[in-house]
Amino acid sequence: MSFVNIKKQYLAIGMLVFVILFLFNTRPVFQCQFNPEQSSYLPTIYGITPTYLRLAQKADLTRLSQTLMLVKNFHWIIIEDSEEKTKLVANLLKESNLKYTHLNVKTQKSKHSTLLDINVCVFQTVKFNTSWYCASGVEQRNTALDWLRTHLATAEDKRGVVYFMDDDNTYSLKVFEEMRKVKKVGVWPVGIVGGMRVEMPVVTDGKVSGFNAWWKPFRPFPIDMAGFAINATMFLDHPEAKFSRKVQSGFQESEILKYFTTTDELEPLADNCTKVYVWHTRTQKPSILNPKKLKLKHPPIPDDHIEV
Ligand code: UDP
Ligand code: MN
16 A cells, blocks of 8 residues: 555646656747747838048947847948949948948039038048048938838838948947837937036937027027937938938038927937936047158068958
């Protein structure tokens, strides 16, 4: 009798162990099904980046692309300011494993200043060099928007968010988390821009009531390109929305935002605009010595065949 009982106990313990092992083995499956992070919907972020040939281009794009590799559901629209697409950018994109669209359009810069230039460009002196400074990326961002509209028109899922990303800024992964919350237009602070430590929307009772900006504070939206994101479907609702060369320098952000929103409609993100998740960093122009001019006795080995 007791022998039978012991056997039954062993049997029960054995079955229990089996059930525990089974549950343990199948845990990842349950995790997959019930993990809210994985099952919840993530809107696509369309990052629009104009880029142009310069010595630090690959360095800047490498840093940016390797940040973007860590962002889920991200589509990079990169537009070269060039007559032709370059191998450097094409290879960098291919090797990145990112989802991307590679476009190009050359900025037509007039050699002679016209009345229009005086309006849209400023005469500025940087380190004793005086030259015209015109808005950059206008044609490139517009080309990207044309592509986006065509893409979304036939896309099954039109939801997403559009972010205009310059190629030499510094982006925390947190800024991408924030912009997925955008309903129409979301805004947040930008570090080290416009002569300030931080340029930011002022939030009162959860609403944007003004802006803390020192550079051209009379702009309708005194905010940097890196400081907002727009619901992608709104670009279908507003086919006329684009950047313009006809506005004065620093007004590109206001130019695009005016189609979609008003100050009091802006959605303050990044903890009610109290956190900095993006910085308007600028890569210093490298100064490279010209060995031919130096007339060295032992000139360095030529390195023109090496992509830098
Ligand atoms: N850009 C461009 N063509 C140019 C100059 C700039 O396509 O002739 C791009 C650049 O790569 C960057 C964006 O336009 O992604 C803004 O330019 P930049 O970073 O020089 O502007 P800033 O830092 O002065 O705001
Ligand atoms: Mn920049």
